[in-house]
Amino acid sequence: MPAGRHILLIIGGGIAAFKTLDLIRRLREGGAQVTPVLTRAGEEFVTPLSVAALAAAKVYRDLFDLTDEAEMGHIELSRAADLIVVAPATADLMAKMAGGLAGDLASTLLLATDKRVLIAPSMNVRMWEHPATQRNLDTLQRDGNLTVGPNEGDMACGEYGPGRMAEVPQIIAAIDAALADGPLKGKHILVTSGPTHEPIDPVRYIANRSSGAQGTAIAAALAALGADVTFVTGPADVPPPQGVRVVRVQTAQDMMAAVETAKPAEAAVFAAAVADWRVANAGAQKIKKDGKGLPKLDFAENPDILATVSQKTDGRPKLVVGFAAETDDVIAHATAKRARKGCDWIVANDVSPGTGIMGGAENAVTLITAEGSETWDRMSKSAVAAQLAARIAKALA
Ligand code: C5P
Numbered sequence: 001m002p003a004g005r006h007i008l009l010i011i012g013g014g015i016a017a018f019k020t021l022d023l024i025r026r027l028r029e030g031g032a033q034v035t036p037v038l039t040r041a042g043e044e045f046v047t048p049l050s051v052a053a054l055a056a057a058k059v060y061r062d063l064f065d066l067t068d069e070a071e072m073g074h075i076e077l078s079r080a081a082d083l084i085v086v087a088p089a090t091a092d093l094m095a096k097m098a099g100g101l102a103g104d105l106a107s108t109l110l111l112a113t114d115k116r117v118l119i120a121p122s123m124n125v126r127m128w129e130h131p132a133t134q135r136n137l138d139t140l141q142r143d144g145n146l147t148v149g150p151n152e153g154d155m156a157c158g159e160y161g162p163g164r165m166a167e168v169p170q171i172i173a174a175i176d177a178a179l180a181d182g183p184l185k186g187k188h189i190l191v192t193s194g195p196t197h198e199p200i201d202p203v204r205y206i207a208n209r210s211s212g213a214q215g216t217a218i219a220a221a222l223a224a225l226g227a228d229v230t231f232v233t234g235p236a237d238v239p240p241p242q243g244v245r246v247v248r249v250q251t252a253q254d255m256m257a258a259v260e261t262a263k264p265a266e267a268a269v270f271a272a273a274v275a276d277w278r279v280a281n282a283g284a285q286k287i288k289k290d291g292k293g294l295p296k297l298d299f300a301e302n303p304d305i306l307a308t309v310s311q312k313t314d315g316r317p318k319l320v321v322g323f324a325a326e327t328d329d330v331i332a333h334a335t336a337k338r339a340r341k342g343c344d345w346i347v348a349n350d351v352s353p354g355t356g357i358m359g360g361a362e363n364a365v366t367l368i369t370a371e372g373s374e375t376w377d378r379m380s381k382s383a384v385a386a387q388l389a390a391r392i393a394k395a396l397a
Helices: 017-031 048-055 063-067 074-081 091-099 105-112 125-127 131-142 168-179 213-224 252-261 305-310 330-341 381-396
Strands: 006-011 033-038 083-089 117-121 153-156 160-164 188-193 229-234 246-248 266-270 277-279 299-301 321-324 345-350 365-368 374-375
Touching: 006 017, 006 105, 006 125, 006 246, 017 048, 017 083, 017 168, 033 105, 033 266, 074 105, 083 091, 083 105, 083 168, 091 117, 091 131, 117 168, 117 266, 125 131, 125 160, 131 246, 160 252, 188 213, 188 252, 213 266, 213 365, 213 381, 252 305, 266 305, 305 321, 305 330, 321 330, 321 381, 330 345, 330 365, 330 374, 365 381
Parallel strands: 006 033, 006 083, 083 117, 188 229, 188 266, 229 246, 266 321, 321 345
Antiparallel strands: 153 160, 277 299, 345 365, 365 374
């Protein structure tokens, strides 16, 4: 519970706003101070009086409310907060945030702040699935906004699907994670995860069996220790963790670009299964089965992200961790890989058929450092992640 912390809570105009009343109550019970901001649309769903009564605080209702700038201008409002929470975050509010609009108090606050922002989307399933909303979500996550939910279920409009605002305990857990005071607090850590997709033409691609489960668990474990995580993920099977900055990419080249444009990191964990090669002569149009024989694919080598970052002379993270998925002679191959790539640690695992590790729930790893190698018991991927995150925290202390 975020005791003693100050939350600026922006309430958008959605049916889920009634849950936000309970969120306010629970946050206050947990010792947090809540400053509520109610959008005009929000006022259609909950009254300023009930919000003020539950928050035991003034409700800020509109930009023009702030005529008394001496009391607290829109900049001051967010300056005092430890975290901004937007719940419910409607499609309209998300679009305003993604577009950088500032036509009312809520959007102005969100544009004028440098504080972390957690959004809890809530809307009709079709609005949620609309490409515009998904594009806005991607932009918001890349901009560093944290998200919680939405959940899938019955909707007030009688439909079923994703779009229901996260439940109050989930939102509180995400707030706790965002405010976590762990050993990695204030440290920026970059994590790559998942496979990459290398196009053959607009409809076909080359991929691999990585599910993204281990990288996702590592990002979650680092965030739970308070790290500020940038999570660069290829098209994975598992959803990204909550409480991290998500950057979605498709190809190895996209992943390289995302890693290079991320802000400087104190540590970087490269858990992605990056394709070694891309198709150099990928078709701009779908390649046709036209009876003129088989297509010929030419390959080009992809950038080695781990080696590039490890060998940087300027702005290299203090700790660079690579992964080595091997099928034979794991320790020897991984030790050679550590030297070749120039990283500090290698987390090596045996992914031979029969181990069930690739795409499975468990992992058996050997950690290779400058001091030598240590083999961990086979355990769940989340336990491996927690152990690795604890080691990273110790190394950066
Ligand atoms: O060379 P190999 O693919 O076996 O090395 C695995 C490690 O290198 C992993 O940490 C992976 O994320 C990273 N890697 C990378 N860019 C590549 C290939 C691998 O970052 N192009």
